[in-house]
Amino acid sequence: MPDEYPHRTRRPVRARSAIALVAAAGLIAACGTGDGPVDIFGDGGWRGGLSDAHNSASVAPDGSRDLALEWTRPLGAEIATRPSIAPNGQITASMAASGNCPLGSFQGESGRKRFCNGLGPSGVSSTPVADTASNLYAGEDGAVVSVNQNGQTRWLAPVYGVPRTPQFLPDGNLLAITQFGQVNVLSNQTGQAAAPVLDLVPTPDVLAAPDTALRPADDGLVACLGGGPSCPVAAAPAVDLAASVVYVVLWRDGAIAPQVVALKYTAGPEPSWSEEWSSELLPTAVTSSPVLSPDGSRLYTTDVEGSVRAYDTADGREVWTYFVGDRAPGSVAVAPDGTLVPSGGAGATLRAVRDAGDTPDVVWERTDLVQAGAPAVAGSTVYAVTGTDELSLTTVDLATGETVDTDALPGAAGYSPGVVVGPDREVVVPVGLGTLYSFR
Template sequence: MRAFVLSALGALVVTGCGTDVDDITVGAGLGWPAAYHDGRNGGATSVTGAKRMALSWSRPSGGPIARPVTIGSEGQLFLTTRTANGCAMLSFQMPTGRKRFCSQLGPSAVFSPSVVDGVSNVYVGDDGGVNSFNNLGQPRWRTPVAGVPVSVQFTGDGNLLTVTQSGQVDVLSRQTGHREVTTVQLLGEPDFLAHPDLARPVSGQGLDDCPTGGPQCSVANISAVDADSGRFFLTLWQPGEPVAALVALRYRDGKVVQEWRANVLSGGSGTSPAVSPDGATIYVGDNSGRLIAVDAADGRTRWVRSLGFAPRGGISVSSDGLVIPAGDDGYLLALHDKGDASEIAWERKDLALRGTPVQTAGDTGYTVAAIGAGLNLITFDTQSGDTIDSDVLPEAEGTTTGTSISADGEVVLATRLGEVFTFVPEK
């Protein structure tokens, strides 16, 4: 019933202002504009990765970090956190780590990813709202929603797609925040005639279950968008259902409709779906330790690979079909997608993952692994899995939220405890 209450209260009021001329480019482009690089959650970039890296700077954020750092086309860094003074949206300058701005948002903003457009306007959710700031941190607009947007992405036509943990789906104008389509409620609409005394729960209800994709968080992960077809894919745990589902929806012709639902995610999912470069396959993990490849057209399972650990976070998928899952309880390995089966390309059981692997041009990948009592940035050959370089994250503990790469090849990492590290190509 809690979900029904949330679904009824996605307010239609928009505050703030913007222009009616949409001259802001989006693009999959330079930098790391979304949590896993692009709308398809591909975790791979056309930037040629350097073989040798060196620490440039590190600094604390002042609070925990739950989502990957995003990077604008000119190198401006953005992240969400939770601090005692309410500073939740942080931006840093790439060369020095100097703080560009700090914006106050609700405490649940730490669970929301950010996305950045071509002129470094940033979009992020918090308790009951979607927000946009320009590159100086000045507010552009705020649109109320029910819940907290745990997924924020760009659509193929340049709008903003948001999904809250309670299953509210909205498509918003990037310029004004106005709703472009009618709000969709994945858990259904409330029946106020049958339940006239429904009360609104807190916006952050169930968020603690989101990192692992538990049953109290109906939508736990960042949606993957296929810009060409208008389809987007998300994980959904319907209350009372024994397993979670991978759901395909399509945004087209001024509306959002569901195309299929595949109930395949045993124990839920802490993995954001990823779309193959050709749009034909969706990769997703579940808490039973499986990586699953699904046909994007109809939800048919193509193959299942038992990993031996629960995948978490993003899945890196290269243009030539090399698939590298993440998972803080797992190790570094890569798979070849053979259509109706998978094949292990290589595996490194000696490298315990503490972050999300990503791939670059030039057969170079990056991830964070536990080395001794600390953490290291590992540069590896994506064709063989061999370690090319290893760089210490000084005094870092725990795990990292993701791996982000700038247009100039800098690698940016953030620990969940709240420390940001930036590495530059070694000259």
């Protein structure tokens, strides 16, 4: 992985064996950044792949409408998911392990590499999440690993499978749900289990049946791309911190289709899980994360056929459906005022939709702007990657759909996993073939 200034390399941490991690008898722990729990709920940064616990792909402060390209950074590897931005402005991306350096972290103001760590090859499938101290929590083959802002390992905890992008729970513990449907609650400080493991899909009992083999940690990840049944949980959950409810799209064992499932988390001396409700079987697969409305009353999914579906979070009832376009690749962005900006597939135009209760109402549609990446919202401002042969970052007014700024992405090709917005209103655009662009 090249580092343009200065020209030097760091020795990568050797990737760990998934088999060894799953077989580990206990937790591998290292020093944390303090003796007490980390406050993970402060403002600032784009903490995870979709910004926050609601997966909103938005931030409350209004975004800049007069941007200029500050730096570009070649990664030397493909990037399939959005990066995250810690409160200190540090940008962290999970990249294809072509250079033994799949976890790369960069200074927000310059793009200079902070550190480059090894992960299991499946770590590329999710985004690290940051806390207020800019510690990072990443999933990989058979484990969750936490590192500090300098890339030093804080702790490593074995799990069954590969965690989808981690989230935080109301008590500050880390939530890691793997593609196998194993729900883990881990202390953000030590990585130790903070609640009993919940298996949404039965896990093979090797003690009761010694001849039963556990699935390899990365098994089913290819199916996650299409939402198939061998990947019970394809994407990160959404968390309602106020209600302490976790929402996940789950393909149950033996089912013919997935469902949206609401899980109540009860913290305390004896933490526990209970199922609040499950929706009817979905018409088709969902590969993107569910998204909560700002008030938590609605949950939105985007299925592989390109339909956005709205659910009442009180009982899981489907309220309405809106067709975006064939194979819309990502979750909707939900603005602080509740306006939806869907992520369209190839050839889909940029638009805004309002949840009017029983129906979706189109606020505006820009037929001249073809999406080439998942959008982000900052207050009343929309950022979207648009174009076909030549890509640009287009800044749009959320209320009117009017273009207020257009900035070229020099040399960009392919599709962007999605725009992200940092704590100083910087806008970072990853392009799938392996470049970061930063605007201020």
